[in-house]
Amino acid sequence: MSNQMLATFRSRQQSVGTERVYHTQCPFCSMQCKKKVLEEKQGSRLRYRTIGVDNPTTKGRLCVKGKNAYQHAVHPERITTPLIKVDGEFQKAGWDEALDLIGKNFREVQEARDKDAVSLYGGGSLTNEEAYLLGKLARVGLGTKYVDYNGRFCMSSAASASTKTFGLDRGFTNHIDQIPDAKCIILAGTNIAECQPTFVPYLEEARQNGSFLIVMDPRETDTAAMADLHLKVKPGQDKQLALLMEHYIVQHGLQDDAFCREQTAGYDDLLARLAEVNPVKDAAETGLRLEDIEEAAYRFASAPTGMILTARGIEQQVDGHDTVRHFLHLLLLTGKIGKYACGYGAVTGQANGQGGREHGQKADQLPGYRSIENSEHRRWIAEVWGVQEPDLPGKGVSAYEMMERMEEGEIQALLLIGSNPVVSNPNANLVHRAFSSVSFMVVAEMFMTESAAYADVIFPTSSYLEDEGTLTNLEGRVTLREASKELPGQCRHDWQIMMAVAEVMGKGDYFSYEKAEDIFNELRLASRGGKADYYGISYDRIRRQSGVFWPCPSEDADEAETLFTNSFATEDGRAHFLTEPTAEEGAKETVDAAYPLYLTTGRTMSHYLTGEQTRRSSRLAAREFESYVEVHPDTARDHGVRSGELVTLASRRGTAVLRCVVSGDVRRDTLFAPMHWGGRQNINRLIDRTLDPACRMPGFKRTAVSLHPAAGG
Structure with missing residues (x-):
C-alpha cells in the first residue's frame, strides 16, 4: 500500500471514529419527517449532514427546512446560561439565583392580587409531555386559570368546527395514505407545496390516479399550479364560496339524502337556509365566476370518493369556525x-x-380533550394529579385576550415557553404594551427573540436534537422524537424548567419526573377515557409500530384507519349541520378610500413561524433574507410603487415596511406578505383585534390596508 493510500485509509478510519449519529425528526411542520443528523469532526471543526429516514407518513422525504434544521441547534447565538435583567441589561446568572428570583416575584404578585395574576403561555412546537405539563403547572403549580398557547392562532377554527360537527377533532379523519384514492380533492386555503412539501407526493399520486384537484386561494401558488381548477377567491369570502357549492349540490339533487337523514342532525334547517342563497349576487361577492364555483361543486359531488383539506387560509378568519363548518357540510351532503x-x-x-x-395548555381544556367546565372531567384529572377538584381553577381566556388582561393590569406576571408573541400575535402593538405592563416576566428560549427581550429572567432551553418526547402529526399519528445530543452549557429541557418552577412555588411533590417518558405515562392515565385517549400508547409501542394513532384505549387496541365508519362522536351519534351562524355578518374588515386593498398573510418555503430558528440557518436565510409584499402589476401602477423598492403598508392599527415584489400571481385587490419577520417588517402590526366568537381566532387573512412608496424610497 502506497503512502498516499495509507494516509487516505487512516483519514477515513479516523472520520468513522469521530462521526456521531442523532436520530430525530424535523422540528418544523406537522409532517414530522423522520431523519438522522450526522455530526463529523474534521480537524477542529464539526460538520453536519442530514439524511431522511423511512417512516409511514413521509417515507424518508425531507424538504429544504428539514435538511437544514440542525443549523439553529448548533448556532453560536444560542443562550446557554440563565440570564437576569439588571438595570435594563441581561447578565449571566446561576439556576438557583434565577429560580429564587422567580419564586419571590411570583409569590409577591399572587399575594398582592390573587392566583390568577400569574399567567402561562405555551406553543404548538412543545412535545406532548411539555404541553401537558404546562397545563398542569398552571393549574396545580401556580393555581391560575390563565393559560393558553399560540396554537389558538393556528388550528382553533378547525378544532372547534370538527368538534361541533363530528364530536371529535383529530386533524385527519383518514390515514394520509388514502389520499391517492380520492377522486376529487379540495384544498381550501392551503399552500401545501410550500408549507408541507413532503405532503405533495400524495397529491401527485392522486393526480396520476385520475383525481380532480381543486385549489381555493387568492394567489397562484405552487399548490395552485398543480390544480385542475383554481378558484382565486377574494380574501374572507370562503364561507360564501362553500355556501354556493352547497346550494348547487342541493338544487341539482346531488346530495346523499339517505345519509343526511339517517346520520346527521339539522338537515332540514340547512336546506331552508340554502334556499335563500342568491347564486348570481353571492358569486359576485366571492370575486369568482359562478360557472367555476358550480363546476367545483359538481366535480366534488359526482366523484365516487373525495376529501377536503383546509388550512389557515380559510381558518384564520373572524368567522373561521363557521367557514370550516360549511366546508364540512360538503362532506356530509355528499356522504363523503x-x-x-x-x-x-x-x-x-x-x-x-x-x-x-389535546392535553391541557388551552384555557378551556384538560388532558384528553376533556373540558375544564365539566365536573366529571375535572374530578378525573384532579384524582390523577392528586389534588381536590374544587382547587382546580376554572376556564381562562384565549391567547390574545390574555394580552389584553396584561395591558389592563389584571395579569401581572407571565411565564412564556415556546412562542414569540411580539411577532406572531395580531395587533402586535398591543403585545408590546402588554409585555411592558407586566411587573415580572420569565421566558424559556434558545435565542434572544423579540419577546425574550422583555423578560426579567431567561432560561436556556433545549433544541429538538436534545429534547426527547412525543409529538402528534397532522394525521393523528403519535410519534416519538428520540434525542441523544448533549445539552449545551447550562441548558435544560422545558419540562425540567417547569419542574423547577413548581419546586420554588412549593409544589415540587406534584412534579417528580426523572425523564420525559415518566410524564408521558402520567399523560396516558390522564387522557384515559377522554376523546383523545392515549392510554394504550407507550414509547415501546411507538418504536415498534413507527407511530400509533389515537384514540387508543388499550395496549392491544387496533388502529382505526377511518374515523366515523359507524357513527359520529357526538352525544346522539349524528354529525351536526350548522343551522345558525355564530359569527356576525359584517364583522370582517372592509376596504374604503383610505384603505382600499385587502392584505392576506402566510408562510414561505424557507421559513417557519417567526423565523427565529430558520433565519439562523445560513442556507435558509440566504433564500429569503427579508420580508416582501406581492403586488399585482396593475395595483403597483395605480399606487405608484415599483418592484424592488421599499413600500409602506398601513392599516387602522399600524404600519410595516416591506420590499415590493410585483407579481401577477395575486389578485388585483389583494396584497400578500409572509409573517416570518419582526421589527418594521412585522406584518402582524396591521392585523385587527376582532376575534371569532366561537374559537377566538383572529382574522389574519383579511385586513384593509393602504399601499404607497416608503419614505426616502
Missing part, C-alpha cells in the same frame, strides 16, 4: 365521510399543533 378515501383533513401548521391542543 366515514368511508375509505372520503373525509376531512385539517392540515396542522406547527410541529405539534395537533397534540399541543
Whole structure:
C-alpha cells in the first residue's frame, strides 16, 4: 500500500471514529419527517449532514427546512446560561439565583392580587409531555386559570368546527395514505407545496390516479399550479364560496339524502337556509365566476370518493369556525365521510399543533380533550394529579385576550415557553404594551427573540436534537422524537424548567419526573377515557409500530384507519349541520378610500413561524433574507410603487415596511406578505383585534390596508 493510500485509509478510519449519529425528526411542520443528523469532526471543526429516514407518513422525504434544521441547534447565538435583567441589561446568572428570583416575584404578585395574576403561555412546537405539563403547572403549580398557547392562532377554527360537527377533532379523519384514492380533492386555503412539501407526493399520486384537484386561494401558488381548477377567491369570502357549492349540490339533487337523514342532525334547517342563497349576487361577492364555483361543486359531488383539506387560509378568519363548518357540510351532503378515501383533513401548521391542543395548555381544556367546565372531567384529572377538584381553577381566556388582561393590569406576571408573541400575535402593538405592563416576566428560549427581550429572567432551553418526547402529526399519528445530543452549557429541557418552577412555588411533590417518558405515562392515565385517549400508547409501542394513532384505549387496541365508519362522536351519534351562524355578518374588515386593498398573510418555503430558528440557518436565510409584499402589476401602477423598492403598508392599527415584489400571481385587490419577520417588517402590526366568537381566532387573512412608496424610497 502506497503512502498516499495509507494516509487516505487512516483519514477515513479516523472520520468513522469521530462521526456521531442523532436520530430525530424535523422540528418544523406537522409532517414530522423522520431523519438522522450526522455530526463529523474534521480537524477542529464539526460538520453536519442530514439524511431522511423511512417512516409511514413521509417515507424518508425531507424538504429544504428539514435538511437544514440542525443549523439553529448548533448556532453560536444560542443562550446557554440563565440570564437576569439588571438595570435594563441581561447578565449571566446561576439556576438557583434565577429560580429564587422567580419564586419571590411570583409569590409577591399572587399575594398582592390573587392566583390568577400569574399567567402561562405555551406553543404548538412543545412535545406532548411539555404541553401537558404546562397545563398542569398552571393549574396545580401556580393555581391560575390563565393559560393558553399560540396554537389558538393556528388550528382553533378547525378544532372547534370538527368538534361541533363530528364530536371529535383529530386533524385527519383518514390515514394520509388514502389520499391517492380520492377522486376529487379540495384544498381550501392551503399552500401545501410550500408549507408541507413532503405532503405533495400524495397529491401527485392522486393526480396520476385520475383525481380532480381543486385549489381555493387568492394567489397562484405552487399548490395552485398543480390544480385542475383554481378558484382565486377574494380574501374572507370562503364561507360564501362553500355556501354556493352547497346550494348547487342541493338544487341539482346531488346530495346523499339517505345519509343526511339517517346520520346527521339539522338537515332540514340547512336546506331552508340554502334556499335563500342568491347564486348570481353571492358569486359576485366571492370575486369568482359562478360557472367555476358550480363546476367545483359538481366535480366534488359526482366523484365516487373525495376529501377536503383546509388550512389557515380559510381558518384564520373572524368567522373561521363557521367557514370550516360549511366546508364540512360538503362532506356530509355528499356522504363523503366515514368511508375509505372520503373525509376531512385539517392540515396542522406547527410541529405539534395537533397534540399541543389535546392535553391541557388551552384555557378551556384538560388532558384528553376533556373540558375544564365539566365536573366529571375535572374530578378525573384532579384524582390523577392528586389534588381536590374544587382547587382546580376554572376556564381562562384565549391567547390574545390574555394580552389584553396584561395591558389592563389584571395579569401581572407571565411565564412564556415556546412562542414569540411580539411577532406572531395580531395587533402586535398591543403585545408590546402588554409585555411592558407586566411587573415580572420569565421566558424559556434558545435565542434572544423579540419577546425574550422583555423578560426579567431567561432560561436556556433545549433544541429538538436534545429534547426527547412525543409529538402528534397532522394525521393523528403519535410519534416519538428520540434525542441523544448533549445539552449545551447550562441548558435544560422545558419540562425540567417547569419542574423547577413548581419546586420554588412549593409544589415540587406534584412534579417528580426523572425523564420525559415518566410524564408521558402520567399523560396516558390522564387522557384515559377522554376523546383523545392515549392510554394504550407507550414509547415501546411507538418504536415498534413507527407511530400509533389515537384514540387508543388499550395496549392491544387496533388502529382505526377511518374515523366515523359507524357513527359520529357526538352525544346522539349524528354529525351536526350548522343551522345558525355564530359569527356576525359584517364583522370582517372592509376596504374604503383610505384603505382600499385587502392584505392576506402566510408562510414561505424557507421559513417557519417567526423565523427565529430558520433565519439562523445560513442556507435558509440566504433564500429569503427579508420580508416582501406581492403586488399585482396593475395595483403597483395605480399606487405608484415599483418592484424592488421599499413600500409602506398601513392599516387602522399600524404600519410595516416591506420590499415590493410585483407579481401577477395575486389578485388585483389583494396584497400578500409572509409573517416570518419582526421589527418594521412585522406584518402582524396591521392585523385587527376582532376575534371569532366561537374559537377566538383572529382574522389574519383579511385586513384593509393602504399601499404607497416608503419614505426616502
